[in-house]
Amino acid sequence: MFRWHPDTTQVSESITLKLLDLSQLYQSMDACNYAIKLINARHYAFDPITLISISLKYNIKDVFRYAFNRLISKHVNEFEDTDYDMLTFPVWKTLFRIKEQLDLHRCIMACEPPPLVHSECCQNNKRCLEDWHQVWWNGMGHCLLDGHNPQPYNSAVSQFESLSYGSMDPECWRAMVALVREGKAFQHKDDLIDCTARGLAEFLISEPVLDDETTLRANNPKNYHTSRL
Numbered sequence: 001m002f003r004w005h006p007d008t009t010q011v012s013e014s015i016t017l018k019l020l021d022l023s024q025l026y027q028s029m030d031a032c033n034y035a036i037k038l039i040n041a042r043h044y045a046f047d048p049i050t051l052i053s054i055s056l057k058y059n060i061k062d063v064f065r066y067a068f069n070r071l072i073s074k075h076v077n078e079f080e081d082t083d084y085d086m087l088t089f090p091v092w093k094t095l096f097r098i099k100e101q102l103d104l105h106r107c108i109m110a111c112e113p114p115p116l117v118h119s120e121c122c123q124n125n126k127r128c129l130e131d132w133h134q135v136w137w138n139g140m141g142h143c144l145l146d147g148h149n150p151q152p153y154n155s156a157v158s159q160f161e162s163l164s165y166g167s168m169d170p171e172c173w174r175a176m177v178a179l180v181r182e183g184k185a186f187q188h189k190d191d192l193i194d195c196t197a198r199g200l201a202e203f204l205i206s207e208p209v210l211d212d213e214t215t216l217r218a219n220n221p222k223n224y225h226t227s228r229l
Helices: 013-025 029-041 048-058 061-072 089-111 125-145 153-161 170-182 187-204 212-219 221-228
Strands: none
Touching: 013 029, 013 048, 029 048, 029 061, 048 061, 061 089, 061 187, 089 125, 089 187, 125 153, 125 170, 153 170
């Protein structure tokens, strides 16, 4: 039998928010879950500040974590005055602190290349090491700290791989490029953002128990027990 299903991608943001309001008004878990499903289906279309505002108002931890991750990538100068009124002080304080930590980490990584491990066939360790430091600074350092257009790590690595490696031993160069490509040094960024977002969500959000059966039992215990027989 054919069943018609509405296209959730066509549901507007305002309708979704009204559905969340109704779920809170009538304490309906089903309505709340469906609204969250709609948001998750189109989360890319929401501004992250709007998403965080929604998650704080309606106590949705998963939406908060996703939105906070997106908010980190925005430049401070991109925020409008009205944005600061939409989020709470703990969110802004945490955001600016973590952005400063990430900027510091970026500077450290740009200036301190991974320790070079020479291959057995390297003929001149001293010269190889000197050129490794020079190539790193001219490559990764320039890409990561470019004042006009700082590159994310993956883009910086792609440009770094195409550089001339001077007098470095080819085997040393290939080994270090493989190490840099793994991205372990910048995994710190993702781990820090994810851990911070989770901790902040736990601190700020207490997800309500919108149990439809609980609501029925509270409102009309006699009918509830009858329906369970």
